[in-house]
Amino acid sequence: MKNKSLVIITFLFLLFTAIACEKILPPAPADEDVLAGTIPGLTAQQEKEHLIGDAAFAKIFTAAEGLGPIFVQNSCSNCHVGNGKGHPSTVVTRYAHVNGSKVDYLLSKGGPQLQQKSIDGYLAESLPSEVNVFTKRLAPAIMGLGYIAALHDQSILANADSLDLNGDGISGRPNYVGPTSFFIAQDIHIAINGHYIGRFGKKAEKVMIQDQVVFALKQDIGITSDFDMEDLYNYELGVYAGDNIADPEASASFVNSLVFYMRTLKAPPRRNESDADVMAGEKVFTQIGCASCHVSTFTTSESDIAALSNQTFHPYSDFLLHDMGVSLDDKYPEGSANSNEWRTPPLWGIGLAEASQGGLFLLHDGRATSFETVIALHGGEAASRRAAFLALSEAEKAQLIKFLKSL
């Protein structure tokens, strides 16, 4: 009888356990609180491709797989943790020798980017002696890039006003850059003298996501690909003193998986949109002229991914270059972008930055740890907006910051 009871109790316990399984798992964070997930409307096959890209993004490269021999990080996900903005420990350093208007990126010395890490037994790179200018760049968040990639150039040009003809003090201009060897122009691109509008990168120096992926694989991780077969070397050791791993170290399909992953990441979600302070903050944002550059709304063109076609999205950027003044002048020109010019950074996802980058590290180099500091450093075309912000009441400032945190 005693044994029978024990069997019944055990059976009931296991049955309860099985039923309770779903309840014992930790709950998923709210969709609006994470920088992960796909754009709405993907097919099952596309979702699967996204997951393949996700795995590629998280792949840890080792020396045996071609890492380096010099590098900044060993994985995409180590800089873009949780798809968010980077941490100061993973900033990249770009360098050059600038002499007046002449800029030498010291390609023959290992430029334009410093790889301060190295595989075991190899010498990490240090700044060449000729360097007189260098700049630090924090990794950007990668959410919603597919929407930006699907914009028609005309949508970007619609906000350009390089001569400030409307007299609002803002003179955004597109950065026309020479295309990479693997660039294939699409209907959305408008060429001028063989150059195309850059829309990615701190200075809008990349036309396509693929450009950035190939560049980062090589310059950040030291991984050659079908699109760029030349390995990195420490020029102090000599050219071809490399990692002895056959090139390319990443296939075209690997690169394409990364690109697909980034194209299909959802736009950063909004939170507390209907909160009274948030709504008031958005009004202040517009009233003091922030929205002149941080344009809230765009609509995509036709895309090969149906879910990206004709979609309205809210990046809070115009993807144009602006003179940001002395405080943000990093003395490092890039392409046609002057050293004091920066592409308006999209503000979407900024409210989730703190929970993905281990603190709040803002601006291109992560030097600012509060929204107030960032705004106070705005100069050049944005000087009048900074002044307007500083003139706000404390309550209005708080509303504005609350709005930014809702993005």
Place this chain on the structure above:
Amino acid sequence: MRYLLLSIILFFPALMKAQDSTLIKRVPQDTSRLIMNSDVMYNRPFLIIGKSPIAIGGYLEANTQYMGTDGVTDGFSFQFRRFTLFFSSTISKRIKFLSELEFEEGTKEINLEFAAMDLELHPFLNFRGGVIMNPIGAFNQNHDGPRWDFIDRPLSATTILPSTLSNVGFGVHGKYFAHNLSLAYELYLTNGFDANIIDNTDNRTSLAAGKSNPEKFEESNSGLPMTTGKVALKHRKYGEIGLSAMLGVYNKWKLDGVVIDKQRSVSAYAFDFSTTIANQTTITGEIAVVEVDLPSGSAPQYGAQQWGCFVDLVQPLYKGSVLNFEKSKINACFRFEYADYNVGTFTETSGAIGDDILTIVPGFSFRPSGQTVLRLNYRYHWQHDLLLNPPALTSGLQFGFSTYF
């Protein structure tokens, strides 16, 4: 090799079945002396067949689990974690041989974890040579599944210290008995780790990643021996404590006689303890620290220092007959464990580096006999990433068994 091993596995049960069962005898375990962690390898439930000079034993572990992280689960899994075979023989009165062969996750990993000869020169001086288990911590040598009330091995013993860690080497060990006390020591020189400990897909400093070197049974990557030593003291009433250290060089600093790098050290230190309170509650634990001399070009996720610990509490709830198992036991158990894979702060921000995990594991175990345990565990993890972002939460149920045979 794989087919040979499978033949052995298939052959022995067939042989045993063909024999009169009285020919298969269990080797009586030595209970007259204080058994310490370093003794458990020889103090297992071996079987001998007839007059065969070889005793055989082993254990297997399997479980099912339903785990999820931040609301995402891949559903149920059934896991055949390991199947281990022991072979031992007493070559002469003072010469013994023991081997341990482990199959993990089916035949995904086949490891020769121990294959060594022991030559007794004096009770306090024994020579051991072959593939030996480095005596770092207690779990590394005392890791048989049926001895533990938890399905997962302790994190600090497997991801800070790389249990089961074995290497080719020689050394000495011995024991001294006085009344209720025994003092044991072990000191070995073995092959060491390689640079995989700081270049691996674990994305962190990992001694466990340094075990995968296929050349480790032939050469020490650094060309220098790794030293592992342990001193342990046991009192019949109060339990056992152990202090151990493992010191070596992991990088290839010399190639073809040319010095190409500085010698970079790897060291591990451990303190272990076990005690039984009022002949009832057992408390077992281990604290481990690992230090690695990193090259200046290392990525920040590879930490120069790691540490971890675990404490297991096992409280018998019932002893007696259950389902006609005469000497069965039902235990409540609880494990607390923590591992910090990257101790320190970021140079750039002075902020603390994350990459740590805290786990609690309450559970029950049912031991129908001394050699078999059924376990039901509930695990809950809080795991921080490198940047110390809000932790990922993982939890789930595990049910499984482990048994000697």
